[in-house]
Structures are given as C-alpha cells and as structure tokens.
Amino acid sequence: MVSLVLLVLLVCSSSVVVSSLNAEGYALLSFKQSIYEDPEGSLGNWNSSDENPCSWNGVTCKEEKVVSVSIPKKRLYGLLPSALGSLSDLRHVNLRNNKFFGGLSFELFRAQGLQSLVLYGNSLSGSLPNDIGKLGYLQTLDLSQNMFNGSIPTSIVQCKRLKTLDLSQNNLTGSLPNGFGVNLVALEKLDLSFNRLNGSIPSDMGNLSNLQGTVDLSHNLFGGSIPASLGNLPEKVYIDLTYNNLSGPIPQNGALMNRGPTAFIGNPGLCGPPLKNPCSPDTTGATSPSSYPYLPSNYPPQSDDNRGGKARGLSKSAIIAIVVGDVVGICVVGLLFSYCYSRICIRNRTKDDNVYGFEKSRKGRKDCLCFRKDESETLSENVEQYDLVPLDSQVAFDLDELLKASAFVLGKSEIGIVYKVVLEDGLTLAVRRLGEGGSQRFKEFQTEVEAIGKLRHPNVVTLRAYYWSVDEKLLIYDYISNGSLASALHGKAGLVSFTPLPWSLRLRIMKGIAKGLVYLHEFSPKKYVHGDLKPSNVLLDQNMEPHISDFGLGRLANIAGGSPTLQSNRIASEKPQERIQKSTSSEVSTIISSTNLGSHYQAPEALKVVKPSQKWDVYSFGVILLEMITGRYPIVQVGTVEMNLVHWIQLCIEEKKPLSDVLDPYLAEDADKEEEIIAVLKIAMACVHSSPERRPAMRHVSDALERLAIPTD
Numbered sequence: 001m002v003s004l005v006l007l008v009l010l011v012c013s014s015s016v017v018v019s020s021l022n023a024e025g026y027a028l029l030s031f032k033q034s035i036y037e038d039p040e041g042s043l044g045n046w047n048s049s050d051e052n053p054c055s056w057n058g059v060t061c062k063e064e065k066v067v068s069v070s071i072p073k074k075r076l077y078g079l080l081p082s083a084l085g086s087l088s089d090l091r092h093v094n095l096r097n098n099k100f101f102g103g104l105s106f107e108l109f110r111a112q113g114l115q116s117l118v119l120y121g122n123s124l125s126g127s128l129p130n131d132i133g134k135l136g137y138l139q140t141l142d143l144s145q146n147m148f149n150g151s152i153p154t155s156i157v158q159c160k161r162l163k164t165l166d167l168s169q170n171n172l173t174g175s176l177p178n179g180f181g182v183n184l185v186a187l188e189k190l191d192l193s194f195n196r197l198n199g200s201i202p203s204d205m206g207n208l209s210n211l212q213g214t215v216d217l218s219h220n221l222f223g224g225s226i227p228a229s230l231g232n233l234p235e236k237v238y239i240d241l242t243y244n245n246l247s248g249p250i251p252q253n254g255a256l257m258n259r260g261p262t263a264f265i266g267n268p269g270l271c272g273p274p275l276k277n278p279c280s281p282d283t284t285g286a287t288s289p290s291s292y293p294y295l296p297s298n299y300p301p302q303s304d305d306n307r308g309g310k311a312r313g314l315s316k317s318a319i320i321a322i323v324v325g326d327v328v329g330i331c332v333v334g335l336l337f338s339y340c341y342s343r344i345c346i347r348n349r350t351k352d353d354n355v356y357g358f359e360k361s362r363k364g365r366k367d368c369l370c371f372r373k374d375e376s377e378t379l380s381e382n383v384e385q386y387d388l389v390p391l392d393s394q395v396a397f398d399l400d401e402l403l404k405a406s407a408f409v410l411g412k413s414e415i416g417i418v419y420k421v422v423l424e425d426g427l428t429l430a431v432r433r434l435g436e437g438g439s440q441r442f443k444e445f446q447t448e449v450e451a452i453g454k455l456r457h458p459n460v461v462t463l464r465a466y467y468w469s470v471d472e473k474l475l476i477y478d479y480i481s482n483g484s485l486a487s488a489l490h491g492k493a494g495l496v497s498f499t500p501l502p503w504s505l506r507l508r509i510m511k512g513i514a515k516g517l518v519y520l521h522e523f524s525p526k527k528y529v530h531g532d533l534k535p536s537n538v539l540l541d542q543n544m545e546p547h548i549s550d551f552g553l554g555r556l557a558n559i560a561g562g563s564p565t566l567q568s569n570r571i572a573s574e575k576p577q578e579r580i581q582k583s584t585s586s587e588v589s590t591i592i593s594s595t596n597l598g599s600h601y602q603a604p605e606a607l608k609v610v611k612p613s614q615k616w617d618v619y620s621f622g623v624i625l626l627e628m629i630t631g632r633y634p635i636v637q638v639g640t641v642e643m644n645l646v647h648w649i650q651l652c653i654e655e656k657k658p659l660s661d662v663l664d665p666y667l668a669e670d671a672d673k674e675e676e677i678i679a680v681l682k683i684a685m686a687c688v689h690s691s692p693e694r695r696p697a698m699r700h701v702s703d704a705l706e707r708l709a710i711p712t713d
Contacts, residue, residue, distance in 0.1 A: 023086075024066050025053040030083040031069075037077035037099070065089040072118075073097040080124065082107030090114060096142070097121035104148075106131040116140035120166065123147060133158035142166040144191065145697060152176065152197075157183040164189040168216065169700045175199025181207045191216040193240070194686075194696055200224035201246075206232035218242040218266075219686060219696075225249075226270075231256045242266045243682050249279045265653070266682055277656060388476075389446075390465045391453030397423055399467070402476075407431075415550075415557045420479060429464070430480070434473040434557050442468060445559045449475070452552045455524055459516030461539060461549040475556070480539035480547050485509065488540055489627065500666035503673045505544055506628045507708065510680065512546040513538055514702035517621060520551065521614045521698050528552070531612040533620035534601040535627060600634035600644050605692055615692035618701065622646075622687025629681055631664025646688045649681075676708050 021029075025048070032043045046056045054061035060068035066087045076098040082105035084090065090111040096118050103126030104119075114135050125147040132141075133155025141159070144166045151174030152167065163186055172195040181204030188210050198221040206229030208215075215237055222244040230239060231254030239255060240263055247269025250256065261274045271279035388399040401423050410418040416433040423429070445468065453463045467474035483492070491498035501509070520528045530537075530551050537550045603619035606612070623634055626645050636648040643651070652662050659674065667677070683704050689695050696704075 020051050021048050022052050022064075025050065027083040027086045028053050028056065028059065028066070028069070031081045034081040035076050035078035037075070039075050042071055042074040042076065060092075062089070068092040068094075070094040071098070075099060077101075080104065080108070080119075084108055085110035087111055088113070092116045094118040095122070100124055102126070104129060104143075109134050113137055118142045119146065120144040121146075125149065127151075128153050130155045132156055135159055136161070138162055139186075140164040143170070144168040145700070146170055147703070148172060150174070154178070160184065161186055163187060163210075166191040167195065168192060169194040169696060171195065171703065172197055176202050178202075179204070181205040184208065186210060188212050192220065193217065194219045194700055196221055198223060198245075201227055201230070201241075203227040203229045206230055208233060211237050214238045214240055216240045217244070219682070220244050222246060226251055226256070228253060228256075230254075239263055243686065246270055250275070261654075266685070276654065388465055388467050391450060392462070392464050395465050397427065402429075402431075415553055428479040428481075430477040432475045432477070432553075434475065441559050445473070445556065448552065448556060448559060451525060452556075455520075455528075455551070457516055457519040459512045459546055459548060460519060460551065461547045473556075475553075477549070478547075480541050480549070482540040482542055482544065484536045485538040485540060485546065485624075486535035488544075489535060489631065490633065500631075500664075501628075503667050503670035503677065507676065507680070507705070509538075509540070509544065509546045510625060510628065511702070511705045513548065513621065513624065514698060514705050516546070516548040517617055517698045518702045520548070521617070527614075529612045529614050530617050530620075532601075533617050533624070535624055538624070603692065604690055613692065614698065615695050618687050618695045618698055619692075621698070621701065622684045622695075625680055625684035625687065629664065629667075629677060629684065630662055631666060649685070679708055680705070 028046060029048060032046050035043065038044075042057055044057070046053065050056070052061070052064055053059050053066060054064060058069060058071035059066055060070070067089050068091060069084065069087075070092065072094050073096070076095070078100060079102045080095070080100045084093065085105070085107045088111065091113055092115060094116070097120070100119070100122040101124065104124060106129035109129060109131040112134050115137050116139060117135075118140065120142045121144075123146065124143070127150030128143070128148055130153040132138075132153050136159065138159045139161050141162060142164060145168070148167070148170040149172065152172060154177040156162075156165075157177050157179040160183055162184055165184070165187060166189065168191040172192075175198060176192075180202050185207055187208050190208070190211060191214070193216040197217075201217065201222050201224070206227065209232070211233055215233065218240045219242070222241075223246065225248035226241065226246055228251040231251055233239065233255040235255050237255050242262070242264065243266030246264075246267040249272040250264060250270055252273065261276075264270050264275060271277045388402065402421065404424060406422045408420045410420050410430065412418070419431045419433070421429045421431050449463070449466050453466075456462065461480060462478045463475060464478060465476040467476070482488070487498075488501055517530070517533075520530060528551065530548065532550065532554060533548070537548065539547045539549050541547060601620040601623045603616045606616055623645060626649055627634060630645065630649070632645060632648075634645045635642055636645055638648065638651075649662065659678070660668075662681075663677065667673075670677070683701060686694075686696055687701060
C-alpha cells in the first residue's frame with residue numbers, strides 16, 4: 001500500500017516538472033525556428049519551458065489566447081512561417097520593417113479572424129494568394145515596399161470591411177479586380193503606387209465615398225481615359241494619377257476639379273484643364289513619346305528663393321578665379337617645399353629615399369628643420385604613433401612601402417587632398433588626407449572607420465587601411481582608374497574634346513550606382529546614408545563600372561577634427577602623408593574646386609533637417625539621372641537667369657518641349673532608345689519629388705531600372 005502511494009506521488013510530481021507549453025506556443029516556436037538572424041535578441045524569451053506564450057516579447061493574449069504578434073523594426077531575417085495561421089484567435093500581425101523573404105503562404109490566411117496584416121518594408125516576393133478573400137474581418141492590409149508580383153487577387157473584393165489597402169512599391173501587374181469600387185466601400189486609405197498595374201481605372205471607384213487623404217494610383221501603367229465618376233469621391237480627397245498612360249480630356253467635376261496639374265503629370269495623352277495642353281476635336285489620347293517631357297514649374301512647389309531670381313551659386317568667373325587661385329596656391333606651396341627640402345633636408349636622405357622621392361622618418365623623428373616641431377609633443381596614451389592599420393586581410397603593404405611609393409596629386413576638395421600612390425610592386429592606391437586634429441576622439445574615429453572598412457560591394461569603393469596620428473589621418477582606398485562620372489559626362493578641364501558616353505553605357509552606370517545605394521541602405525551593417533552623392537563621388541573603373549566613393553567621409557573628417565579645407569592647401573614634408581610629394585608629372589589630374597555645384601544635388605529638406613535620411617540619397621540620385629539624360633550641369637542658364645536642373649526640367653515639361661530639346665546632344669544617335677530614356681526620366685522625376693515621403697526607396701528605383709532592357713555593348 002505504501003509503495004502504491006509513493007508511485008502515485010512520483011507520477012504527480014514528475015507531471016509538474018515536465019513542460020506543458022500549449023499548442024499556440026509551439027506554433028510560435030516554429031515561427032522562431034524560421035528566423036535565421038535575430039540581431040537584437042527580440043525572441044530571446046520565447047522558451048518552450050513556459051506554459052503559454054503570453055509573456056513573450058511581441059505577443060499579446062486575451063484569455064490565454066494569442067490575439068496579436070507585433071515585432072516591427074527588429075531586423076529579423078528569415079521566412080514567414082505558415083504556422084501563424086493555426087492561431088485561431090489571431091487578430092493582428094505587425095512584422096513591418098524587418099528582413100523577411102520568400103512567399104506569403106496561403107496557410108497564413110487560415111486565421112480567418114485576422115483584422116490587420118502589416119508586413120511592409122520587407123523582401124517578400126511571389127504572388128498574393130487568392131485565399132486572402134477568406135479574411136472577412138480584415139480592416140488593414142499593408143504589404144507595401146516588398147517585391148510581390150502577379151496580379152491583385154480577385155478575391156480581395158470579398159474583404160468588405162477593409163479600411164486600409166496599401167500595396168505600393170511592389171511589382172504587381174494586371175488590372176484591378178471587377179467589383180473593386182462596389183465591394184470595398186469601407187476603404188479609407190488606398191495606395192497602389194509604384195507598381196505595373198495596367199488596364200483602365202474602374203468607373204465604380206467613384207463609389208468609395210469613405211476615402212480620405214490621398215488616393216495614390218501614380219507610377220503605374222493605367223491606360224484609357226479618366227472616368228468621370230472619380231469626381232464623386234469626397235472633395236477633400238487628393239487623387240494622384242501621375243506617371244501612367246492615361247489619355248483624353250480630364251473630367252471637370254467634383255474631386256477632379258481645381259486640383260492643379262500636379263495630379264496629372266506624366267501622362268502624355270491627357271489634355272484639357274488644368275494642363276496647358278488643349279484638347280483638339282479629334283483627340284484620341286495618343287501622342288508621340290517625343291512630346292513627353294511636360295511638367296509644371298510648380299512641381300515640386302518652388303520656394304520663393306528659387307522663383308524668378310538666380311539660383312544660389314557662384315558665377316562662372318568666380319569659379320574660374322577660385323580654380324586658378326587653388327592651382328597657383330598649390331604651385332607656390334610646392335615651390336616653397338622644394339626649396340626647403342633641397343636646401344635643408346637633402347642631407348638627411350639616403351640612397352633609397354632618392355629613388356622614390358620620400359624622406360623616411362622613424363617613430364616621429366623630426367629630421368627636416370623646415371617643419372620641425374617641439375619634440376616634446378606626444379600622442380594620446382592610447383594612440384600608437386604612425387601606425388598603419390589594415391582593414392582587409394589582403395593588405396600586404398606597410399607604412400614604409402607607402403612612404404617610398406611614387407605619389408601624385410589627384411585632386412583637392414573641401415575635405416583634404418587625394419593622392420594616387422604607386423607602390424614598388426606596382427599596386428596602385430588612392431590616399432586621402434583628412435588633415436590635422438587632436439587625438440581625443442580616436443576611439444570614435446577607429447569605430448567608424450573600421451565599420452566602413454567592412455563594406456564590400458562591387459559598386460562601392462573599398463577602404464583598405466587607415467593611418468592615425470595626432471597630426472594626420474589618412475584613408476587608403478582602392479584606386480579606381482577611369483576618373484569620375486562628372487569627367488565622363490562633361491570632360492576634364494583643359495581638354496577640348498572627350499569621348500561621350502552612349503546611352504547603353506549610361507544606363508549600365510545608372511544601374512550600378514542604384515545597386516550600390518541599395519547595398520548601403522539595406523544590406524550594410526548600419527543601413528547607411530551617403531549624404532553627399534554627386535557625379536564627382538562616382539568613380540569609373542577600366543570596365544566603366546561605377547563605384548560610389550567618399551562614403552562616410554564627412555563624418556570621419558568631423559571626428560578627426562581640424563580644418564580640412566584650410567589644411568588641405570598645405571603640403572608639408574614632416575609627417576608620412578606630407579612626404580607624399582606633389583608631382584609635376586602629367587599624371588596630375590584636374591584639381592577639384594571646393595566651391596560650387598554640390599549643394600544642387602542635395603534634397604530640399606537638407607537645408608532644414610540636420611540628420612540625413614536615405615531619401616536624401618534618392619533625391620541626389622534623381623538629379624544624377626537628370627544630368628545623365630540631359631548632359632547638363634545641375635545649374636542651367638536660361639537667358640539671364642540661373643535655375644537648378646530639376647526646375648529646368650519641370651519648366652521644359654510644362655512648356656511641352658520635345659524630348660530632343662531636353663536630351664544630351666551626344667545622345668542623338670540613340671533615337672531608338674527613346675522609350676528607355678523616357679522611362680528613366682519618369683524614374684528621375686519620382687526621385688526628386690519635393691516630399692521625401694513620396695520618393696521611392698532605392699530598392700524600388702533599382703528594380704525599375706533593372707526592368708529596362710539590358711544594354712548591349
């Protein structure tokens with residue numbers, strides 16, 4: 001009898017110890033197992049030892065039933081499991097701004113009580129399952145900023161409680177389902193922009209009387225006429241139909257009246273008010289592609305500073321004077337250096353030094369009296385003097401080899417001098433001097449430069465090593481041999497002729513720059529922003545592949561301290577990089593003026609907002625696209641008035657200038673590429689939208705460019 005009681009107690013006690021996680025918990029654990037990366041440990045407390053998942057991060061329960069899974073912006077990388085569909089009481093899923101990839105399983109829609117599904121800002125792809133129509137309680141569906149393709153499921157019209165539908169910035173095709181406007185009358189927000197939807201706009205969309213804000217159908221392939229029934233939408237609704245293939249007269253009723261031309265730009269076949277393109281009696285809605293570029297001058301709205309008067313910038317005479325002054329200044333400094341070096345320092349040179357043109361100095365020894373400093377000057381305790389730090393296992397050179405190398409001045413910008421350095425074994429590098437400054441921020445500099453050194457992409461210049469001392473900071477990059485995109489587009493100063501880039505090559509360069517930016521924005525460790533993108537910062541290699549350069553340079557210069565702009569005007573010979581002499585060889589390229597055009601690549605909000613955003617880079621990229629299409633600088637002279645390139649294009653489009661008036665004359669032989677050029681022009685105008693929120697992400701810009709024909713050499 002005692003043995004029987006002990007056996008019962010043993011069984012009872014063991015049943016308490018054994019895990020009793022319920023079925024919903026195991027369903028969520030399968031979700032966790034499908035996550036390959038969780039860098040922030042967001043799912044760290046999802047453990048099988050719990051009785052239920054109600055205490056887990058991102059999980060909300062009601063009466064011990066999971067009703068919500070919300071884990072946004074946690075950089076989760078993995079597949080979206082179908083097991084979520086087994087959560088019978090699930091009402092809300094929010095996994096926005098992560099890195100989920102793969103398709104959207106139809107099994108997810110077994111959770112038929114789902115009220116909101118928010119998955120925007122991931123990398124999900126494939127078609128949308130038709131089972132979406134089973135979600136009769138669905139009120140919010142946001143799948144924007146992904147890579148979904150195929151058509152919008154016809155069953156979506158069964159989701160009659162839907163209030164928010166955002167499918168923008170995907171690759172969706174086909175026409176809108178029948179009954180779209182009849183069944184989805186509860187819709188309050190509708191955004192289908194930046195897809196490839198086609199067909200006509202359903203006339204029943206005028207029934208969506210609950211819509212608010214902006215109804216965005218822009219950047220698609222909708223054709224035919226604008227249905228007059230759209231005027232039945234609430235008058236406060238803004239209808240964005242820009243950049244489609246719509247044609248015919250614009251209806252003048254209700255919500256379509258008094259909208260201004262900005263709601264209709266990018267549709268070559270539209271006519272009538274508010275456009276300046278009157279409808280002819282026999283209007284068919286079709287026009288030649290060459291009549292495309294029309295865009296009102298108030299899109300984006302111009303600030304008062306940019307209307308009528310000269311855009312801020314320097315005159316040509318001022319630019320020439322500054323360039324000449326820079327050249328003369330560097331020559332004078334070079335002569336002074338040569339005199340001092342030959343008269344006072346030459347006795348300290350060894351035979352090896354004479355071969356490579358450098359004075360070798362060990363451990364900060366001050367041998368050249370011209371530039372002697374107080375020998376009591378010391379570095380921070382944590383900084384090793386004259387230490388070259390490799391950032392790549394393939395770096396096989398050391399500081400001594402760098403000092404002995406032949407060196408030539410490549411150019412000067414507001415952030416120091418850039419040298420071309422050829423090592424004894426023939427390896428060529430680019431060395432940028434950041435200038436002088438204190439050592440108090442060394443750790444910050446080290447952290448930043450080593451993070452940049454980890455970036456590896458075919459379209460981003462690689463930082464190979466760096467050098468730090470209290471007086472000098474050097475960045476050692478791969479040398480890109482074919483100069484900058486600015487020189488390829490406009491030629492080099494002093495050269496009368498140059499070989500213009502054909503359209504096929506320009507398109508390939510555009511695609512490469514876009515890929516590099518996508519990498520920086522989405523796949524680099526910190527989702528970086530370049531912040532200063534312009535043609536002079538895009539270098540071309542021997543195969544004319546683009547490489548984005550000067551990334552993170554402004555921040556590094558700021559951390560390094562000093563005044564790079566001033567100090568880059570001085571080339572001394574005491575410290576290692578100062579012994580990289582200014583060469584009189586013909587290999588010295590044009591010095592880059594520190595004046596001038598860079599600000600015209602910056603987004604309008606950059607003047608007001610301190611912290612840069614990725615949409616700044618999108619705007620800059622758009623200006624570069626316009627420059628590559630037109631062959632013009634970012635400042636255009638129109639009579640006696642200067643205006644920036646974006647506003648000039650808008651003016652040309654408003655005045656219905658033919659494409660030939662806008663196009664770079666060197667592209668005249670590429671007339672058969674007119675459709676591609678117009679497509680790129682549309683992409684560019686989307687990128688330079690005055691509102692950052694309305695600009696596409698670089699991923700979608702890159703996708704749009706990739707859909708264009710692959711250029712053939």
